[in-house]
Amino acid sequence: MKRTITRLATVSGAAALSLSLAACGGGGDSADTAEGTTEAATTTEAATTEAATTTEDATTEAATTEAATTDAATTDAAPVSASEADLEPAKQRVVDFYKSAGGGDLDTACGMVYDSSTGTGMSSGTMLDACKQGLEPQMETLKAAGDVITPDLLEAEVGADGVININAGGTTVPVRKGADGQLYIDFLAATGG
Numbered sequence: 001m002k003r004t005i006t007r008l009a010t011v012s013g014a015a016a017l018s019l020s021l022a023a024c025g026g027g028g029d030s031a032d033t034a035e036g037t038t039e040a041a042t043t044t045e046a047a048t049t050e051a052a053t054t055t056e057d058a059t060t061e062a063a064t065t066e067a068a069t070t071d072a073a074t075t076d077a078a079p080v081s082a083s084e085a086d087l088e089p090a091k092q093r094v095v096d097f098y099k100s101a102g103g104g105d106l107d108t109a110c111g112m113v114y115d116s117s118t119g120t121g122m123s124s125g126t127m128l129d130a131c132k133q134g135l136e137p138q139m140e141t142l143k144a145a146g147d148v149i150t151p152d153l154l155e156a157e158v159g160a161d162g163v164i165n166i167n168a169g170g171t172t173v174p175v176r177k178g179a180d181g182q183l184y185i186d187f188l189a190a191t192g193g
Contacts, residue, residue: 080177081162090164090175091151093183102146104139106132114186119179163189 082090093112101109110131111121122128135142155167156175163186164175176186 080179080181082158082164082175082177082183084158086164086175086177086183087156087158088151090166090183091154091156093175094154094166094173094185095149095151097185098142098146098149100146101135102139102143106135109135112185114176114178114184114188116186116188120182121178121184 097109097112100106100112107128110128111123113122113131114120115122115127117127122131149168153168157165157167159165159174162177164177164183166173166175174186174189175183176189178184
């Protein structure tokens with residue numbers, strides 16, 4: 001569990017940084033941005049596998065093998081499929097995340113991040129703390145992005161899996177509809193794994 005939390009902190013910080021750079025005009029063509037995105041994707045994939053394994057370990061040994069190959073969200077709270085009507089609100093959710101995080105309100109920002117164990121946003125406990133720790137080192141970049149990002153800078157589409165993919169300058173951030181009907185940024189699903 002501790003490894004999952006540490007990876008979440010790393011992934012949320014890396015994903016926030018890569019989208020921030022893309023929103024601020026960096027990204028796409030830069031070798032550094034591509035390298036950072038690849039590192040975030042690798043870390044995210046490992047975190048998703050770790051989260052799935054950790055969740056299933058508590059129930060049965062047989063489930064561990066299957067859980068390692070499935071999305072952590074499907075092994076915990078069942079997600080709700082998003083629709084075309086959710087595209088504009090999802091773009092606004094990403095903007096709100098950057099404005100909150102960039103303004104230093106990490107509790108609110110991390111509350112907009114999907115917690116697969118509850119099917120809603122992070123509201124307390126170690127996952128919330130890990131999210132905040134992942135964002136803290138990125139505060140300057142998050143503030144810069146929060147100052148310029150607007151919904152019209154983002155593209156959105158609903159994937160076949162019912163997850164909304166928000167794109168900015170070649171960086172994709174998944175937004176998932178939670179069990180409560182609200183939209184949440186799903187940093188752990190950033191690689192689709």
